[in-house]
Amino acid sequence: MRVFVTGATGFVGSAVVHELLATGHQVVGLARSDKAAEALKAAGADVHRGALDDLDSLRDGAAIADGVIHLAFIHDFSNFEAAAATDRQAIEAIGSELEGSGKPFVGASGTLMLPSGRLGTEEDAPLPTTPRRSEEAAMTLVQHGVRSSVVRLAPTVHGPGDHGFVRTLIDIARTKGVSAYTGDGSNRWSAVHRFDAACLFRLALEAAPAGSILHGVGEEGVPFRDIAGVIGRHLNLPVVSISREEADSHFGWLSFAVKADNPTSSVLTRERFGWRPVHTALIPDLEEGHYFNS
Numbered sequence: 104m105r106v107f108v109t110g111a112t113g114f115v116g117s118a119v120v121h122e123l124l125a126t127g128h129q130v131v132g133l134a135r136s137d138k139a140a141e142a143l144k145a146a147g148a149d150v151h152r153g154a155l156d157d158l159d160s161l162r163d164g165a166a167i168a169d170g171v172i173h174l175a176f177i178h179d180f181s182n183f184e185a186a187a188a189t190d191r192q193a194i195e196a197i198g199s200e201l202e203g204s205g206k207p208f209v210g211a212s213g214t215l216m217l218p219s220g221r222l223g224t225e226e227d228a229p230l231p232t233t234p235r236r237s238e239e240a241a242m243t244l245v246q247h248g249v250r251s252s253v254v255r256l257a258p259t260v261h262g263p264g265d266h267g268f269v270r271t272l273i274d275i276a277r278t279k280g281v282s283a284y285t286g287d288g289s290n291r292w293s294a295v296h297r298f299d300a301a302c303l304f305r306l307a308l309e310a311a312p313a314g315s316i317l318h319g320v321g322e323e324g325v326p327f328r329d330i331a332g333v334i335g336r337h338l339n340l341p342v343v344s345i346s347r348e349e350a351d352s353h354f355g356w357l358s359f360a361v362k363a364d365n366p367t368s369s370v371l372t373r374e375r376f377g378w379r380p381v382h383t384a385l386i387p388d389l390e391e392g393h394y395f396n397s
């Protein structure tokens with residue numbers, strides 16, 4: 104397939120580009136800068152210049168493709184509602200071009216949108232209060248003749264080059280001089296290695312029926328205390344418990360995630376799509392040390 108990939112230069116997107124090319128697909132990656140265009144060419148992808156807020160560029164990218172994987176997102180947590188609105192408009196623009204074609208569209212979302220404190224499954228709906236509506240927008244495309252599906256990713260997609268939540272936790276620990284968790288630290292994060300996540304996006308593109316929700320979750324629930332423990336050990340910092348109230352000032356915008364208990368199943372995804380995560384689990388990945396070299 105000739106696949107238009109937005110966010111193709113990102114942490115997950117660059118792994119998806121590699122996975123698609125390695126399995127015989129062609130990739131056209133969205134690039135908003137010369138640097139991104141060069142990175143895509145070096146990876147073996149074609150380049151389509153444009154940006155999330157240039158809706159014509161998104162429609163044009165979709166028009167020349169047999170399918171779309173949408174991974175671009177503005178990760179500005181200080182203005183998340185605006186980022187979510189841009190994302191929704193981008194999905195609608197791509198969807199308008201794919202309308203009636205039966206072509207695949209694969210969007211991204213996160214398991215943190217699910218209710219906290221119990222094992223989330225593919226059959227759970229996201230909390231209605233979540234500002235990010237990627238899933239709803241992608242599911243709307245199904246009614247317009249698009250084979251649309253969504254991969255919900257664990258809060259930590261990990262591996263070398265990660266600049267997401269775990270990298271932020273490490274930066275906060277360095278700044279504060281302690282590696283903290285809340286309460287007894289038994290709240291859980293699900294996790295997935297970026298190469299396993301990339302494989303799942305490819306499987307969704309190739310085979311997910313319209314309306315599918317897939318869980319990009321390699322590990323159901325890693326206790327947060329264990330994550331804080333490895334970080335503290337590698338940075339040679341004390342590992343401490345703080346209250347949920349203290350977490351807001353300690354972790355800033357990330358405190359919502361630090362406090363979350365987000366165990367998530369991917370049993371149905373594995374059964375339905377034959378997905379088998381094989382790459383390093385989160386704690387061994389942290390133990391490898393690459394997170395602490397810079």
Ligand SMILES: NC(=O)c1ccc[n+]([C@@H]2O[C@H](COP(=O)([O-])OP(=O)(O)OC[C@H]3O[C@@H](n4cnc5c(N)ncnc54)[C@H](OP(=O)(O)O)[C@@H]3O)[C@@H](O)[C@H]2O)c1
Nearest residue numbers: 110111112113114115116154155175176211213256260267
């Ligand atoms: N990584 C995780 O742990 C995780 C967890 C849950 C969900 N997710 C979701 O998975 C998807 C991919 O995440 P990621 O970690 O790969 O993100 P990332 O590393 O931050 O990459 C973001 C991508 O979006 C592109 N982008 C940002 N703003 C853009 C704009 N205005 N116009 C065009 N492109 C723009 C970036 O392009 P440039 O190269 O030009 O900056 C980059 O390719 C996102 O929807 C994310 O929310 C990720």
